[in-house]
Amino acid sequence: MSIAAKLEAFRNEPFTDFKQEASKQAMEAAIAKVRSELGREYPLHIGEERIYTEDKIRSVNPGNLDETIGYMSKANQELAEKAMQTALSTFETWKKVPAKERAAYLLKAAELMQERKAEFSALMVLEAGKNYAEADADTAEAIDFLNFYAREMIRLSEINETMPLTQVEGEDNRLTYIPLGVGVIIPPWNFPLAICAGMTSAAIVAGNTVLLKPASNTPVIAYHFVQLMEEVGLPAGVLNFIPGSGAEVGDYLTTHPKTRFVSFTGSKEVGLRISKLAADTAPGQIWIKRLVAEMGGKDGIVVDETADLDAAAQAIVSSAFGFQGQKCSAGSRAFVVEEVYDQVVEKVVQLTQQLRVGLPEHNFPIGPVIDEGSFQKILDYIEIGKQEGQLLCGGSKAEGNGYYIEPTVFADVSGNARIMQEEIFGPVLAIGKAKDWKEAIELYNDTEFGLTGAFFSRDEDRIAEALDTMHCGNLYVNRKCTGALVGAHPFGGFNMSGTDSKAGGYDYLLLFTQAKLTSRKK
Template sequence: VGIVIPPWNFPLAILVGMTTAAIVAGNTVLVKPASPSPVIAAKFVELMEQVGLPAGVINYVPGKGSDIGDYLVGHPKTRFISFTGSKETGLHINELAAKTAPGQIWIKRVVAEMGGKDAVVVDASADVEQASTAIVQSAFGFQGQKCSAGSRAIVHKDVYDVVLTKVIEKTKALVGGSPDQNFAVGPVVDQSAYDKILEYIEIGKNEGRLVAGGEKAAGNGYFIQPTVIADVAEDARIMQEEIFGPVLAFAKAENFEHAVEIFNNTEYGLTGSLYSADRAHFEYAEKRMHSGNLYFNRKCTGALVGVHPFGGFNMSGTDSKAGGRDYLLLFSQAKAVSEQF
């Protein structure tokens, strides 16, 4: 029996991937959906029952993590926990799972994807128009509420000013509104996220130069202006801490190698992007840019299932590579059988 704990930001896609991977590997699961998105999970479970999945294979267990999460993770019959969410919650799950409960006969396995502080690096030889577009898309798509969101832009000093100018223009051109009308910018998820993001914007105003956004946005909901803060030091809080909102920090690199150093100066290691026309720099980055998913001349969000197995290093999780063939092995137990004739 495994515990599947999906996130709210991709309430169907990630839920389906996490759950079906465990099931096709031969397990039964308890699905504990994120508190903001229980209905989609309930409908998914209903659908699985309608298509013939036997009763008891998927078990829907809604509730606050603070009320039921520790019980599910700590139960002696829990064999594994598959989790996608924040670093803090993931580390708590990992710590709790490592403790042996009375009656437990196995070491619990934790499969975790815990977020990131991802970045787009722009080299001096890059196509600045493409890079600027990718920075805006990576930072503000879904209001930055993605673990892969590019919340840092690290730009070579030779093209820093022109890239920053283009990003400011493109950011200010974004139009906010209701998601059901497919506006470029919608609200953030809830009051707690709203308050946290606005607090980080105030922190950022003291750590850099506000060049776009920086305030609440109009609308009947938790709307925040897409915000760009320039000239930020690499060790600033908005360059180090996951904000999970529409806030982009801009940092200037002295040269390409320095840009890579800034990129790696984080406890996370999920996604990254490099814009360059220098093949030698791609080869350098392959070995030295430390992220589970690295993209060249492409934005750092939008991994394609079956093409870009997803998962990161360090505090971004267990590098589980969801969407890849090896992912299923995480929900199975290897056994060697031999016979002598």
């Protein structure tokens, strides 16, 4: 079968099963195709201009450090200002484009991305270090975001007809949702297509113009998304692409008086810095900047003695080690009641020891972490963990010409230990013992974060109480705490996990609009 035929078979599958030889071969063909295009230089997109800069970001394959994905042009403050002025000018026309017309761009982009999903996924395998399933799910989520936000914008544009206001005799009252203005979009590297596309498309379809500053670890994936939006005919200046330093470009735009909103996904530390900078009023600023922030997590799974222990152990391992634990929703903690503690720990260790580490392009379950900084930070936390708990498996770097770390499990960890409290963002799991299910929930709640959690039990009364008392934005019962689906599991957390913005939910677009009431006397 030719490469073209393999890719055609891949893109026509609604859900990709890589146990099927045809799907596996299609992904291998896509990786080969993407690899043939590596090492290119990429420009900024500001309006109709394509600007190559001398200063560049080198994107590296984290699983093979000898391989360069591409060289991304890097914006400075002068170019950021140029992008801001372009976005401001374009906003005056874009905000007048009917919602259905704006939505049509997203729907077309979703269609084209579906046709090219193998290539998008293959690029994530190489640039982000995702295995086949993780990359495929990322692309699928991006497609879902584009479709969902397009249809949701159409619904919002018709809300006065579908959800009429209380009638007042002699008046014609209408509520419309209008765009905010120019926004800064700062997506993360761990979902470099899905979250980038979701954050950007939500702002655009609501009628705003945007400045997209992608994560420096995965700029090439973001560039391909920008190219896709250009291909579907999105007017120049609506989406401006300005990779650059967070300290230089990010801070400059966050504090800019013409920035109307900032949409950010990333760490707690960076999110709090953005919140502080955005809260200050710059000279000439006439609004309170809106911040949409999805930050960190220290998520966990609670298991009681009535639970299906095999299912619980599988969920713990999947939640902890999917994409090397580099998800804000990753289940990096587990609290198990003492009656079944030893059984669950044994099952978790057995499953973890089956996970093999290697190149994502060869579809190993565990690949590299994203970069040198993360690599060293995670290894440092592992050394801390050796003082705070019992190391049962893993505990060191793994072989390979990349940032490989063994999936690591610590048991008998107290609730106040650093590896129980601080976000590690790597393949490290801490397990603690609780005297009963109520104490397990208390231990789970003892964190500054509140993003995802899971409760395993067969007791309906306990489940009811867990649903009421486990404090997080996304709580799951008898399933893993990762894997939110657009439209089904609106995603966002409490406390230091962010503004609970609920991406993929029916009120998410409201964050990029402002409601205007008009009342006309008849």
